[in-house]
Amino acid sequence: MHSFEVRGGKKLQGEIIPQGAKNEALQILSAVLLTPEKVTITNIPDILDVNLLIELLQEMNVKVERTSRDTAIFQADNVNIDYLHSDDYKKKSGRLRGSVMLAGPMLSRYRKAFIPKPGGDKIGRRRLDTHIIGFEKLGANFDYNNEDGFFHLSAPHLHGTNMLLDEPSVTGTANIVMAAVMASGTTTIYNAACEPYLQQLCKMLNRMGAKISGIGSNLLTIEGVTYLGGTEHRMLPDMIEIGSFIGMAAMTHGDITIKNASIDNLGIIPEKFRQLGIQLEFTGDDIHIPSQDIYEVQRYLDGGVLTIYDHPWPGFTPDLLSIVLVTAIQARGSVLIHQKMFESRLFFVDKLIDMGAQIILCDPHRAVVIGLEREQKLRGITMSSPDIRAGVSLLIAALSAEGKSVIQNIEQIDRGYQYIDDRLRKLGADIKRVEG
Incomplete structure (x- = not known):
């Protein structure tokens, strides 16, 4: 110590x-899982939480090329989904509350995800209800397994829907947006968070081919697409x-x-x-x-x-x-x-x-x-x-x-x-x- x-x-x-913004980084880095193409990110903060998330992505077989201290190129063209259900992932991600942000992209692209009991700050309860309820409304099935300590999520088919969030959670909104971008049909999220970092995520996703409107407001409309491509992004x-x-x-x-x-x-x-x-x-x-x-x-x-x-x-x-x-x-x-x-x-x-x-x-x-x-x-x-x-x-x-x-x-x-x-x-x- x-x-x-x-x-x-x-x-x-x-x-x-x-x-670079820590809270933006955890969303943006998770979003690289949405495409098999290269995503270049600059102004990445060199801090423990962000480095741990990058390490988790590498363990999932995401290719990471660090071209400088604050710049990296990510390519998620051969993701090892099973790693997300391993003891090693549970141990590492349990130290990082931001690991919950991997669930939305994984559901969107691979139709299944695992969320361990979250870690992070000692500042009181930080519930996952907003995330889970949003995923369920998009068509995901949810189950908590007491034996392995994971939330199990599966979604053979994600479909657009209308939802009113019970709280304007930044991470909850970001996770639901990432899950909805490749769902069939149109999703509307009312009482959505509208922080600059969430705006940054939505703008990045649109450059990748998503169709998100209402950015900067508390009403987001997402028209599902079938594929997202690579892009470049600089963090605030x-x-x-x-x-x-x-x-x-x-x-x-x-x-x-x-x-x-x-x-x-x-x-x-x-x-x-x-x-x-x-x-x-x-x-x-x-x-x-x-x-x-x-x-x-x-x-x-x-x-x-x-x-x-x-x-x-x-x-x-x-x-x-x-x-x-x-x-x-x-x-x-x-x-x-x-x-x-x-x-x-x-x-x-x-x-x-x-x-x-x-x-x-x-x-x-x-x-x-x-x-x-x-x-x-x-x-x-x-x-x-x-x-x-x-x-x-x-x-x-x-x-x-x-x-x-x-x-x-x-x-x-x-x-x-x-x-x-x-x-x-x-x-x-x-x-x-x-x-x-």
Whole structure:
């Protein structure tokens, strides 16, 4: 096990380029299974979750040619379907929640799929109902086998249908779309997710020959086709990493420019950080966060305390609530953070309280942050990362704290952020990776 040793109090300064989007990568890489032709993907993030998915594809006999660190050519012309029911696949995919994304393409092209019990974050239940119900409506048969621990899916014939999703799940929508693109007839998905990463997937599938309309809305219409071909695709920069860098700049009193941020695809993310009083300057596609002595949380017009909560796109992404929470620690004013989707995602705040933050955990879903206004610095402690986003939130706190902090279980951080320690050192951070 590795840890980060951080000596805080350094002002981060300089330029940084965000990695390719993790959440997009898990969908796009799964989609290469839909065609026997070559698919070239660029801006692939070099992180644990993505590398594990590529490893799973290789174990399935998908040919993978890495032409550079962030570019690969995939060809799924001789897929070993039986590998998906092996103990090795169960062991590897159980560590990666994103492996569920393989089910839609496999059903679409090979008419059967296996889903192990999902792994990933320790942030509460993340159910598969939306995926399974969608597959069933397309004509798939579903059975859970207690002996082997797999969900078994088979679909001798997939047919178009109308469906209303019970939740606008991003992964659920993506999986159903990939299953429906080669079903006979027309499928309509209402209450579909419409995140930029899902839009990216749909645009890629259309370049491969799919017929998807309504992209960017919550009503998708998919006319089934019989064959999909190869294509080229470039992933968007990771919006969660961009938000993390904004938080790091504010908390460390730093001055950072985020290059090539794809601002048009960030939705209301910049506005939410501005509500915390953080200045953001746009130049072309770059975001500059200048050094600020004080950033003040906005209030509502009636004087009420600002509430920031997660909501399906175009609302605020839940993956950035942990970042907003930790960034508010040194603000002037108070903010209520309301995490609606995951019941355990705020349980890392006890570590921030131990560091000196003024936070009231109201219940598993809500926390009030009372800003310190930079009058009191956080103090370094030893802590453990419970999930990807909480791990980076703790790292942001450590970078701003007085003294030494040790963050354990950093494999969680490595799952979502590539070379984060090397990149932060270039901004002036005092951070090193240690064993044990």
